Amino acid sequence: MEDKELDLSKILASWHYGDGEHVRRVTNLLGEEVLQVRLPLGIEQYELRGRPDGVRPKGKESWFHHYSTRIEKQPWDIELTEEDFQKLKEECLLYYYRYLLFFQIGDYDHCSRDTMRNIEVLDFTNKHFPPELCASLEQYRPYILRMHFMSDALGTIDSGGELPEALAILAEGSSSIKELPDMAKNKIFLLERKNSLRAIEELRQQLLRMLPPDPLSELREKLAEAIANEDYEEAARLRDSLQKKEDRNEAS
Helix, strand or coil: CCHHHHCCHHHHHCCCCCCCCCEEEEECCCCCEEEEEEECCEEEEEECCCCCCCCCHHHCCCHHHHHHHHHHHCHHHCCCCHHHHHHHHHHHHHHHHHHHHHHHCCCHHHHHHHHHHHHHHHHHHHHHCCHHHHHHHHCCHHHHHHHHHHHHHHHHHHCCCCHHHHHHHHHHHHHHHHCCCCCCCCHHHHHHHHHHHHHHHHHHHHHHHHCCCCHHHHHHHHHHHHHHCCCHHHHHHHHHHHHHHHHHHHHC
16 A cells, blocks of 8 residues: 555544534445544544544453453453553543543443443443552542443433433432542542532533522512511512412322
8 A cells, every 4th residue: 555545634634623613424335323533643443332542452342351251251360450440540541531521421321331332341440450459440439430420320311211210329329429438548549539529519610590480489589688678568478479389289
């Protein structure tokens, strides 16, 4: 193949960096959809299923599938090494790159899938590798949980679910992060936990603002305002109205 056939200039020129969206979905030569990202010096391409780079280690979907399958079939004949751990860690990074892109383009189902996959890898490494190795992955668990539950919540809304259901998912996410075993000496873990709880709370507040107003809350606010303004006639009217609504709610 001649050098000019390897030149990417035409491809890059057809999609200038900084022109509109920097992430797109296209169909490859096999007729399968892939994810492309325009960077300052080129284009990255991600498979949508399996490993983002399309590699199949030992014929399996991923190193994680390879190791977990071997241990399931022959647990007595497997001795995992630090090199094996590094393969899993590097693979998690590939999935991290992809689930970030999924989140950016609003593909919350795929983001949820990839984050859950990485959570399962962390569970696997914690079970089969020394704690001193696992800490380098475990310190990011708060962040992975955050992205997982936020994706589930936003995906619920996108698919027509109710806001209270999405809020319940966020509440579960916050609880899951708060209940993580403390890594008090790990600064990255502490920072990720703090930032993740804050991000979930910010999204929760956004969703709360989308809820229809509570008539009782509005009446209580107006009542407090009337009393503050010494408008006792209006306050009496609002108090009666509030009492009737509360009685009606209790009866129902």
